[in-house]
Amino acid sequence: MIQTAVADPPDPALLLRPLRDDLADRAFLARGLSDPRLLEWYHGRDDPLDEARVAEEYGPLARGESPTRGFLAEEGGAPVGYFQCYPLEAWPETRSLVPDAAGAWGIDYWLLPGRWHRGLSPRMIESMVRHLFEERGAARVVSDPRADNPRSVRALEKAGFRRVRVLPAHERHEGAMRDCVLMERVRR
Ligand SMILES: CC(C)(COP(=O)(O)OP(=O)(O)OC[C@H]1O[C@@H](n2cnc3c(N)ncnc32)[C@H](O)[C@@H]1OP(=O)(O)O)[C@@H](O)C(=O)NCCC(=O)NCCS
Secondary structure (H helix, E strand, O other), rough: OOOOOEEEOOOOEEEEEOOOHHHHHHHHHHOOOOOOHHHHOOOOOOOOOOOOHHHHHHHHHOOOOOOEEEEEEEOOOEEEEEEEEEEEOOHHHHOOOOOOOOOOOEEEEOOOOOHHHOOOHHHHHHHHHHHHHHHHHOOOOEEOEOOOOHHHHHHHOOOOEEEEEEEEEEEEEEEEEEEEEEEEEOOO
């Protein structure tokens, strides 16, 4: 499980640590996932999450009952974002993203809007990829940002991902099917 300072060399102020099944983590997720500036890019402004919905959707992850693993990103001891990873084979909708899903992991992530544009997420993505390669035996890590989300595409590129292909009408977002971009980083 990641519980580590982020970046190389490690920056002691940055940490990814497992999501906890407690009030503080639920309140943090509800704060992010009810903010329209974030929801525009993640989850959708038509479906904000309060703490009860967070408990429903993220409780199983926090208790280790889901194949998806959740992590809070912390900066200087304060939560600033959320990262998750999952084996592609675990979910029907991700199994066919790559020709051979065995050993392939997917990642998703967000930061609170006040923390954008400071280069935090590329360093955190890098740390998560290293964890998946070195401790979970991943052969490749993929992500599927929306094609109209240049910040996320760029953050992945800065973390060493390359564009593989466009995924047409791949994700339902705010009532419409949106194109996404499959991006991957392969273990050398
Ligand atoms: C995506 C996200 C995690 C990026 O994290 P971040 O720490 O802000 O990333 P960075 O600081 O590296 O900035 C992103 C890059 O995008 C670039 N960028 C920003 N707006 C852009 C635009 N409109 N067009 C092109 N590039 C843009 C920035 O210039 C920066 O690249 P640079 O350092 O080469 O200049 C963060 O913006 C976020 O949480 N967004 C909302 C949720 C989300 O989109 N999650 C991903 C879902 S797949």
